Amino acid sequence: MSHYPRPSRLLGFVIVAALFFAGCGYHFAASGDALPSSAQTIYVERFGNQTRVTGVNDEVMRYIKDEIDLHRRLKIVDSPSAADLELSGAVRFATEVPTNFNSALEPTQYNQSMVLSAMLRDMHTKKTIWTANNISAGEHTPVVPQTTVATTPTFLQQNLRSNDIANMTDIQTAQSETASSREVLMQRLAQNLYAEMAEGF
Template sequence: MLRSGGRLFLVLSGLLLTGCLYHFAGGGLPPHIKTVAVLPFDNETPQPTLQRELYDLMRRDVENRLGLREAAEGKADAIVRGKILRYDPDIPAAYSADRNSQATSTERKLQITLDVEIVDQTTGRTLWTRKGMLEEGTYAERSEADGRKQALTKVVNDIIAGAQSQW
């Protein structure tokens, strides 16, 4: 009797383990997606460098972190495209006061809002989309470029995470 109880335990353990492995194996892009084209995002902001900065970060990280090869738009299995909707720099984030109780900003933040989608060009299906994605970066006075890089890095991280967990 003890022997059959041990066998039952092993069978149930095996089924449980198989179920867990199946559950954790999900995510990622479909297996036929091997190449990607990252398109320059439309830029509806007055900040002209945003488009290029985001494009460069996206191309580097999509290839390195998702393991996809870059391809021309017409030959790629998937495309990443989007629109930069808003760029709000110079938002006071931290203050200090001098002897005369004059408050001055010591840290600022900026916000970037955009729409993004990843499209499977083989099927025409949208694999992942995010409308109104908002990211922030903080920076010291007169260091806006640092805050912009921080916010754009967060945007790219969100897109990569979305692509990896889209199922």
Template sequence: MLSLFGCGYHFATVKDSLPGGVKSVFIPTFQNRTKESGIENMFTSALRNEFIKSKAIQVLDRDQAEGEIVGKVMVLSLEATSHQEKNLEERGTKILAREYSASVTVEVSLIRNKDQKVLWSRSLSDSRRYSSAEDLLVNETKQREAFDKIAVYMMEQVHDQMFEDF
């Protein structure tokens, strides 16, 4: 027979509401304050998916929800972090990026609908590195994958922090 008493393990309590007792939310499309078209959709989808997956509270239409989680993609940057020399035959030797760092900063707030009170608010930043490719299409795909990983990770953090802070 297995006994878990006194061994240091405990069962985490599952919370069924957010700060302010909010049990249902509407998640509108994030605002995009950057020049990267469509980045707001990645973050919106990642946040919606996180709440739907957790089933802790309901994600509803605006007129049915007790609260609204609003987000803004504030800063997005790409920076070459590693370089290499490459002989481009007739164009000579050029210095090309070998690795990039993609970084994003978002602001997310939980607002209670009945009185528009901000119940929770955070600014979060994250970055990911990815290797560059000579093929432009492959490079764009790697960049999108980096931003997608950032979005998923950051929205997991938003979800978890909202429940932990209550």
């Protein structure tokens, strides 16, 4: 006797799941359907920094503002008094940990990761309309030419070629790849924050 569900049961499950997500108002992140329809402007308060990485909060804020601008749903203003919404938050965690090693136990790859908390307030009602405590992103970073894959989006974003990386020293590779991976990490983090904020997840 087969333990797999009959096709009719599977089809019923798919239909129920589809209705569930439709009822929850699931939409693509760019639509911003969870934001108040009357909100046109947003003030991004300086994020706090709960890590030991100096200036990481200011760095990530630049990417968050760029992501908000990219969607053209809200206009960023310089004063909370001129804003319909206020976004605030903090960088809770930022780390770079070696994950792969060579035969001499020297790191050949690191993992960069970051976690944010954020809150969105309606400046007219003075009520919090969205909060999230674990917005995260991570990125693997090769630091020697031998572990660099020349076909990844992170590598291609640098406008380098495979023979360029082959001629670079370990230090040059580490500096180039770390900077590129950090940029991708920040972009993904900002994208994740906007998606959650705009859709109310």
